[in-house]
Amino acid sequence: MLTKKYLDDLTYQVLGCAIEVHKHLGLALLESVYEICLAKELCLRGINFKTQVQVPIHYKGLDLDARLRLDMLIEDALCVELKSQEALLPIHDAILLSYMQMRQKPKGLLINFHCTNIFKFGQKTLVNQLFSQLPD
Numbered sequence: 001m002l003t004k005k006y007l008d009d010l011t012y013q014v015l016g017c018a019i020e021v022h023k024h025l026g027l028a029l030l031e032s033v034y035e036i037c038l039a040k041e042l043c044l045r046g047i048n049f050k051t052q053v054q055v056p057i058h059y060k061g062l063d064l065d066a067r068l069r070l071d072m073l074i075e076d077a078l079c080v081e082l083k084s085q086e087a088l089l090p091i092h093d094a095i096l097l098s099y100m101q102m103r104q105k106p107k108g109l110l111i112n113f114h115c116t117n118i119f120k121f122g123q124k125t126l127v128n129q130l131f132s133q134l135p136d
Contacts, residue, residue, distance in 0.1 A: 007107045017041040018111045027114050031084040034113045049074045070099045079108040106130035
């Protein structure tokens with residue numbers, strides 16, 4: 001059963017994986033490199049995930065492929081978008097929130113590897129109305 005505590009624990013584990021990747025690679029690589037390494041770290045820790053997950057568009061009763069892709073979907077519950085740029089921008093929040101809504105997932109995590117400390121400067125957790133409906 002999906003709970004707030006489960007999602008909070010999962011978020012903490014995923015951030016730990018990202019910190020481990022960042023510790024080994026530093027901050028000057030492409031997003032795709034971090035995605036591959038984060039996937040490996042998640043595998044090593046036994047965390048289930050999918051990469052480049054299609055985000056469906058429902059339009060007038062039709063499901064359309066707009067070629068939107070979520071970087072990672074962790075345990076079919078946590079949406080993760082990865083970045084490797086100087087700063088996270090408000091548009092990144094909006095995109096992740098949209099992906100969460102379209103995939104009907106309660107929590108999302110933005111991770112930016114282009115920073116000196118992921119925990120302090122390179123991550124942002126987002127929740128939507130589905131999160132508030134979950135049991136503690």
